[in-house]
Amino acid sequence: MEWCVSLPKVELHAHLNGSIRGSTLFELARVLGEKGVIVFSDVEHVILKNDRSLTEVFKLFDLIHILTTDHTTVKRITQEVIEDFASENVVYLELRTTPKRNDSIGMTKRSYMEAVMEGLRAVSTVDVAFAPHNVDAGSLRESLPINDACDGKRKKIYVRLLLSIDRRESTAAAMETVKLALEMRDLGVLGIDLSGNPVVGEWMTYLPALEFAREHGLYVTLHCGEVPNPKEIQAMLDFIPQRVGHACYFEEDDWKKLKHYNIPVEICLTSNIVTASVSSLDVHHFADLYNAKHPIVLCTDDAGVFSTSLSNEYKVAASAFGLGKREMFQLAKNAIEFIFADDGVKQDLRKIFDLATKKLDL
Ligand SMILES: CNc1ncnc2c1ncn2[C@@H]1O[C@H](COP(=O)(O)O)[C@@H](O)[C@H]1O
Ligand SMILES: [Zn+2]
Structure with missing residues (x-):
């Protein structure tokens, strides 16, 4: 595990509220319990439960959102999540x-995102480069080598944002999110994600907003094939998104199309196993895609909800699929090619990986 922690890593599929620290979730629940907003003893077991079906995961998200959807908390969890990723x-x-709207506390999608930005700026224990067009990225570049793991130096992390459309949303609400993303481009927003309970909603509802996003140069990644839905999977692949997440319930034609378009897959091993979207690692599609040299990237999905970390995902992959250190390093480094940030960032990341090889005994 130590080695997996030292390995520089690229995380491309992490949901903010799903990455919340367990301790923070508990604290928030206790405080709201004391205020009488929730009954703590009722939610305690929901938070503590380890095995969660996909349905239960989305019930937990409803609870998490009750606990976290105010500006102060959004800022706090953003800060903590970034610190946690940087620390590994x-x-x-x-x-x-x-982006969420909550009229009762005067929250708009924009003010929600402003709280996220405040959280980004509030990180003080590590250096964060988040806006492509301001000095942060420049100063980060000058201070290479960065993240020379285990040498005690201050950690540095690039952060970029994707705005998610929840499958419960209407076309108009989805469009509002895309417009907000466009307005926030200078602040490091690079694209749009489609997520939320996969048994809810219809592809055609989101399509106009996703097309609008693409026409305006935003990148798009889709949660695709988290449940069996052959028609939707084909329609999503025909959209040719820049990446897809999960791809658990793909059939032969879907694999063909995915490979034909060479669409990178964000693989979330622990998430897939806990939610039983894949029955066991022995049959996980990671192996086939890896052997076929199809672009893949290991990700956490919801590090808090699934009690994992990106280092742990590498460890799980190494033991399940027999990857050695060199293979893990290459897998982590390859992810650079699938990020949505520009070539300058990619170049910096390549240097970071190359500089790390000595420390990693490679
Ligand atoms: C387990 N697999 C999954 N499948 C689909 N959507 C998921 C997800 N895990 C998380 N989300 C999406 O991310 C939201 C939480 O983060 P944010 O409030 O956006 O920061 C969830 O409500 C859901 O919409
Ligand atoms: Zn996800």
Whole structure:
């Protein structure tokens, strides 16, 4: 595990509220329990439960959102999540979150995102480069080598944002999110994600907003094939998104199309196993895609909800699929090619990986 922690890593599929620290979730639940907003003893077992079906995961998200959806908490969890990823040597993080509106506390999608940005700026224990067009990225570049793991130096992390459309949303709400993403481009928003309970909603509802996003140069990644839905999977692949997440219930034609378009897959091993989207690692599609040299990237999905970390995902992959250190290093480094940030960032990341080889005994 130590080695997997030292390995520089790229995280491309992490949901903000799903990455919340367990301790923070508990604290928030206790405080709201004391205020009488929730009954703590009722939610305690929901938080503590380890095995969660996909349905239960989305019930937990409803609870998490009750606990976290105010500006102060959104800021706090953003800050903590970034610190946590940086502390395990994630050097580039594409963090995704669903902008939320909550009229009762005067929250708009924009003010939600402003709280996220405040959280980004509030990180003080590590250096964060988050906006492509301001000095942060420049100063990060000058201070290479960065994240020279285990040498006690201050950690540095690139952070970029993806705005998620929740499958419960209408076309108009999805469009509002895309427009917000466009307005926030200078602040490091690079693209759009489609997520949420996969048994809810219809592809055609989101398509206009996703097309609009693409026409305006935003990148798009889709949660695709998390449940069996052959028609939707084909329609999503025909859209040719820049990446897809999961791909658990793909059939032969889907694999063909995915490979034909060479669409990178964000693989979330622990998430897939806990939610039983894949029955066991022995039959996980990671192996086939890896052997076929199809672009893949290991990701956490919801590090808090599934009690994992990106280092742990590498460890799980290494033991399940027999990867050695060199293979893990290459797998982690290959992820650079599938990030949505520009070539300058990619070049920096390549240097970071090359500089790390000595420390990693490679
Ligand atoms: C387990 N697999 C999954 N499949 C689909 N969507 C998921 C997900 N895990 C998380 N989310 C999506 O991310 C939201 C939480 O983060 P944010 O509030 O956006 O920061 C969830 O409500 C859901 O919409
Ligand atoms: Zn996800």
